[in-house]
Amino acid sequence: MHRGTQDMAAEPYPYTGQEIAAFFRRHASFSVGYLKVERSLEDFGHYLCELLVQAGPERLFLQGIQFFGNRFRWPAHLETIPAQTRLLLERQIIEHLIRNRVTESPLPEPALAYTGERIVPATAPFHAYWAHARRYAFAARRVRDLRVLDAGCGSGYGTRILAQAASYCLGVDASPEAITLASSLFARPNVEFRMSDVCSLEGVENQSFDAVVALEVLEHLPGHRIGSFLEAVRRVLREKGTFVVSVANRNHPPGEVNPYHLSEMTFEEFRSLLEGSFPAAAIQTFGQGVWEGSYRLERECRIVPVRSGTDHAVYLALVELAGPARAETLSRGTDLDSKGTREDGHGR
Structure with missing residues (x-):
């Protein structure tokens, strides 16, 4: 029953690149319901960004976005997001950094809060x-x-x-x-x-x-x-x-x-x-x-x-x-x- 490690490349994120691409094809307009930016302990100019985007009742977490050297690095599973959409999101992240330094926006609902009992993507450290x-x-x-x-x-x-x-x-x-x-x-x-x-x-x-x-x-x-x-x-x-x-x-x-x-x-x-x-x-x-x-x-x-x-x-x-x-x-x-x-x- 054991399966080898070579027959698939499991990514530690809940959505595949195809699912993320399909979300943005379905929704020409969306809003950012939550945004968090964390700073590296090793390099204070290195940030990690996570977002919750919303389009009507549908929601999607975007995780693992890095910003350092005044450039963004998007993880492989997010490279399917259209370039113009990524640029829009990058601008929101930059505005957030300028306005708030390193903080997080208010949660859209209490159930998303990180308490230490269970992990919720993006809102947990x-x-x-x-x-x-x-x-x-x-x-x-x-x-x-x-x-x-x-x-x-x-x-x-x-x-x-x-x-x-x-x-x-x-x-x-x-x-x-x-x-x-x-x-x-x-x-x-x-x-x-x-x-x-x-x-x-x-x-x-x-x-x-x-x-x-x-x-x-x-x-x-x-x-x-x-x-x-x-x-x-x-x-x-x-x-x-x-x-x-x-x-x-x-x-x-x-x-x-x-x-x-x-x-x-x-x-x-x-x-x-x-x-x-x-x-x-x-x-x-x-x-x-x-x-x-x-x-x-x-x-x-x-x-x-x-x-x-x-x-x-x-x-x-x-x-x-x-x-x-x-x-x-x-x-x-x-x-x-x-x-x-x-x-x-x-x-x-």
């Missing part, structure tokens, strides 16, 4: 978004053409990233506010959002999904509910299914405390939990670095294989409910594939 989105891109490369359940989907942007590769995605969350927000922002033909407690996954049929993705879920659960969550995951996964899961490293630097985290883990605790819950599975483990403030995005928050405790901010695992022959093959895997590509999709 970009370093928090980028680390989280790279985990979703990591998962997306492993679920191509599969039916995927995104457990604890939050605002739903990650479900949409998964759906760029998967055949179908269901995002579930216990919060009605999260599901309403996700449905309004990130719906697409192969994406559905539904309320459900991840510890029971009520309403999700047995063995109905090829893959379950659970990013930023374990640490938000009280310890006594983690067993129920993993039991629910086993119930909905098909035979030889795939489970992609992450957890915050309990050995984080002093002072970095998230009040929403109830069950952070060491590497040994994380590995032991998965081995106990999936005794016949092949398990590969990874670590993700922290944001260092450079805005050299390909270097930030990288995900690499690990086999013991490290100082990474987050641990991830790829759990494959495979037979013995498959498990033996995976246990002999190396940190780099035959083309020298790391597990996060970037070269050496």
Whole structure:
């Protein structure tokens, strides 16, 4: 069931270039409902810009726009925006910089606010978004053409990233506010959002999904509910299914405390939990670095294989409910594939 990293290039953004181009073809006029500009910690003349554009009831996040040396650099997925439209947006960003230095505009609705509990694109600090989105891109490369359940989907942007590769995605969350927000922002033909407690996954049929993705879920659960969550995951996964899961490293630097985290883990605790819950599975483990403030995005928050405790901010695992022959093959895997590509999709 494992898919290699070479058969797709998952981007850590919720919209594809084709979807963005289609939005601007449909709407000759639009407004900027929200604009945020962040300054690099490493270079005070280097800015990162994010916007929410609106046309009637339809909304779209534009992320990853960089401004430095008096020039704009647009990420590849935004290069499909017509040149005149990009020029118009650049003027708005410049006006915002001149008028406000480095600030953000008022939010169009309270549900978009970043609280630390869930990530909303553009309104969350970009370093928090980028680390989280790279985990979703990591998962997306492993679920191509599969039916995927995104457990604890939050605002739903990650479900949409998964759906760029998967055949179908269901995002579930216990919060009605999260599901309403996700449905309004990130719906697409192969994406559905539904309320459900991840510890029971009520309403999700047995063995109905090829893959379950659970990013930023374990640490938000009280310890006594983690067993129920993993039991629910086993119930909905098909035979030889795939489970992609992450957890915050309990050995984080002093002072970095998230009040929403109830069950952070060491590497040994994380590995032991998965081995106990999936005794016949092949398990590969990874670590993700922290944001260092450079805005050299390909270097930030990288995900690499690990086999013991490290100082990474987050641990991830790829759990494959495979037979013995498959498990033996995976246990002999190396940190780099035959083309020298790391597990996060970037070269050496």
